[in-house]
Structures are given as C-alpha cells and as structure tokens.
C-alpha cells in the first residue's frame with residue numbers, strides 16, 4: 001500500500017474542494033456569524049501566511065486563549081497548516097498556571113480573545129518566549145492595550161494570501177497540537193498530539209458505532225476548544241463537511257437550547273454539568289429539540305437519572321463516553337449492542353450509565369491486585385490503554401514515568417468490566433473511599449443521590465476515620481424549590497434500599513455550591529478541605 005502521511009491540513013483541503021457551501025455558524029458578542037467552508041478555508045490560509053510573516057516556523061508553538069468560535073477554528077488549521085503546533089490554553093486556569101503552560105510550551109505567538117486582554121496586560125512581562133499577540137475581536141478596531149507588538153486578527157489576515165499553500169512535506173508523526181491536562185494537583189502536564197493521532201482519532205469519531213459524525217450532521221461542540229481539542233470534533237467536522245455550530249463566549253443553558261432549536265443541531269457534546277443545566281432549562285421552558293440525535297457526554301460520570309430524563313421526557317438520545325487529555329480523548333463509548341435494545345428500560349439505562357466499550361483501534365487491560373481482572377462487573381482494577389491516538393509521554397515532564405509504563409498508559413481510573421465488555425468507572429484511584437479494607441465508590445453514591453428529586457448536585461468524599469480508616473461524607477446542593485424541605489435522615493433513607501449498610505454516608509452536608517475544576521468536574525481536593533474545615537468549626 002502507499003505510504004501516505006496522515007495530516008491535518010489534508011482535512012481542510014478536502015473541505016474546500018467538496019463542502020464549499022457548508023457552513024460554520026458562530027455565535028459572537030454581536031450576534032451570529034455565518035461563514036461557508038470556502039470562506040473559512042481562505043481565512044485559514046490567510047492566517048497561515050501571516051503567521052509565517054510574523055516569523056513562526058515549523059515546530060514552533062502558537063497558543064490560543066479563546067472561546068469556541070470560527071476564528072479559533074481557523075487557528076486549529078492555520079497553525080498546523082504551516083507545520084507549527086497549536087497550543088490550546090485553558091482560559092479557566094489560574095494566572096500562575098497560565099504563565100506556566102505558556103512558558104513551558106515556549107509559545108511564540110498568542111491568539112487571544114479580546115475579552116481576555118486585561119489578564120494578559122497583567123501577566124505579559126512574565127511570558128518568556130512570546131513575540132507577538134494577535135487579538136481576536138468582533139470590533140473593527142482594537143481597544144487600546146499595553147501589549148506589544150499587538151495585531152487585530154481581522155486587520156492582520158486581510159493582508160494575508162488566501163491561496164497560501166499548506167506545508168506539503170509533513171511527517172505524520174510531527175506534532176500538530178499540545179494541550180495541558182486540567183490537573184487537580186501539581187502543575188498541568190502537556191500532551192502532544194501528532195498529525196497522525198488526530199487523523200486516526202477523527203476516523204473513530206466518524207464510525208457509526210463511534211460518534212457517527214457525518215456530512216448530514218449539524219454539530220455543536222459545547223466542550224471548550226481548549227479541552228482536548230473539543231474532543232476532536234472541530235477537526236472531524238471540517239474533514240467530513242459537517243455543519244459546525246460554535247456556541248461562542250459566555251453562553252447559558254438558554255442560549256444552548258435556542259441554538260439547538262434555531263440551528264437544528266443533530267449532535268452536541270459536553271460535560272455532565274452542561275447537560276444538567278440544559279435539562280433544567282428544558283424542564284422549565286418549551287423548546288423544539290427533535291433534531292437532536294445524540295447528546296455526547298463525557299469528562300465525568302453522567303448519572304443514570306440525567307440520562308433517563310433526557311431520553312424519557314424529551315426523547316433525546318444520550319451517549320455516554322469516556323476519555324482523557326492523554327487519549328485524544330475518545331476511547332470508550334456507551335452504545336447498546338443490537339441484542340440489548342430489547343431489555344427492560346431499567347436494564348438499558350443502567351447499561352447506558354456505564355461508560356461503554358472500547359472503540360476499534362484502542363486496546364485495554366484492567367489490572368487489579370491479583371493481575372488482570374475477570375470480566376464479571378464486580379472485580380475492580382486500574383484501566384490501562386494503548387493505541388495510535390494515546391499519548392506515549394508527557395511533554396518534557398518527569399511525571400511521564402508514573403503514567404506510561406511497559407507501553408501502556410496507566411489511567412489512574414479504577415473500573416469494572418462486565419461480561420459484555422462494558423466498562424464502568426468506579427472512581428479515580430485517589431477518590432475511592434477505603435473503608436475497613438473495602439472500597440466504596442464515590443461515583444456510585446453520587447449518582448444515586450443525584451437521582452433524588454430534591455437534589456441538584458452531589459459529591460461524595462472520604463474523611464479520615466479512626467476505626468475504619470476512611471468513611472464517606474456526602475455534600476449535596478438542594479434544588480431551589482426544595483430548600484429546607486428535606487432532611488439528612490430522609491436522604492439516608494432514600495439510599496438505604498440501594499446500598500449495603502456500610503456504604504451509607506456517615507454525614508450529609510448541605511452546600512450552596514460544589515467547587516468545580518476549570519472544566520466543570522467536582523474539585524474533590526478543595527471539597528475535602530472545606531469539609532474538614534466544617535468539622536473543625538463544629539468542633
């Protein structure tokens with residue numbers, strides 16, 4: 001067979017030949033921009049040419065600090081299009097971490113949304129390698145800024161060449177992107193994505209039993225473009241000619257519901273907290289959502305109760321998926337097998353609440369205390385992964401040795417696997433509650449709690465215990481309409497029939513809000529500190 005290099009620019013080249021008329025619909029601070037792929041590809045080439053003009057060379061890193069919109073999409077292709085490396089920076093990191101990742105990646109140029117100018121004016125003197133700032137703005141003229149040298153994105157690319165040729169002699173193993181994990185402890189760790197990895201991962205997104213993304217879809221990545229490349233959807237959508245809808249800055253559940261209704265979205269992707277917000281919006285106000293054929297949900301465990309409400313109340317198919325920054329991210333996806341669709345609704349929803357089975361192209365092993373675990377849905381072990389879109393190291397980081405061993409990525413996720421190969425994430429290794437030599441899954445307790453009609457969110461953590469080593473404590477946020485209407489005892493009574501007695505939380509703490517990570521997951525480290533403080537205060 002021909003040894004053809006699998007590269008990112010070839011995806012855009014396909015779109016500009018075949019899907020000129022298809023659209024990228026992008027919500028901005030002013031309204032909604034509608035660009036064709038023909039326009040987007042010309043603008044991408046203009047950007048590529050101007051980056052070269054600014055001195056960006058093959059292998060250089062170019063950072064983006066932005067919401068999901070069409071200019072960010074142009075950067076997704078314009079940067080790798082000249083052999084440079086797209087560094088998508090998480091806008092919710094704290095300033096010290098932002099400085100760290102920009103300096104660690106040695107970003108040479110930064111593309112920044114205008115709303116973040118004040119932040120960069122504060123930190124720019126600490127950025128060691130940045131030579132130019134390009135500001136992505138919806139305004140015709142830039143507001144005055146102390147950043148230097150600074151360019152207005154539109155004015156800059158206007159001078160560019162819209163036929164500029166993408167780099168032709170790329171090796172598929174060259175880096176196309178870099179993304180830092182949203183670390184809950186320690187410094188963020190960088191994962192480099194090769195052209196080949198992105199290309200093959202996109203193929204998996206297109207599989208019918210994968211995400212099944214196609215030309216006929218209208219896809220809305222709500223997951224940020226700085227969180228594992230919005231799960232690869234922008235790359236795949238361009239390649240396949242899918243209509244793309246970008247939700248833009250500062251969106252709310254109502255904005256998402258309107259976009260779904262007005263743009264006839266068929267597929268949308270985001271973390272459970274996003275879908276929980278949308279669910280409440282749909283329950284309170286009427287929207288037309290029948291175009292949706294899949295809500296893809298990953299990043300943390302989707303409670304069965306949410307899946308059931310979407311499917312039963314709104315007829316919206318819900319697809320649970322699992323992945324990590326280190327895995328591009330899609331590796332496990334929950335779709336019922338053909339002979340499982342006739343099961344009772346309870347059985348079906350409990351299967352859908354599992355993360356699912358491994359996609360073609362990726363291999364897994366699950367290692368427990370006695371070696372490889374049995375596929376019986378009971379034995380627990382750590383999930384190990386291997387495949388062409390799984391990272392093999394962290395970028396210039398000694399923590400590589402902790403996670404990458406013997407050719408496998410050690411995920412740090414504890415799972416069970418049932419007879420059908422459905423993987424269920426029990427917990428992060430460090431979040432499992434070790435009580436009297438046995439393990440309690442915080443995720444299982446959280447899911448059960450969130451199925452209670454009065455509870456909006458719940459997070460369960462381990463607190464130290466003299467006799468049992470650790471015991472579970474549940475932190476819950478009660479829905480507004482149930483405030484002061486529900487007691488700890490009632491919540492425990494609700495859990496009792498579902499769990500062994502020793503699994504039941506020792507305490508329920510009512511909270512206004514559960515602290516979250518920058519990508520919307522429960523921040524258990526901070527929660528643990530808050531709970532310990534709460535007990536100290538109570539004496």
Ligand code: AMP
Nearest residue numbers: 182298299300301321322323324325425
């Ligand atoms: P990140 O690299 O920020 O995407 O985080 C990856 C981690 O998120 C994984 O190691 C899991 O612990 C967790 N995760 C991702 N998807 C799921 C899911 N569907 N259910 C439970 N945990 C998940």
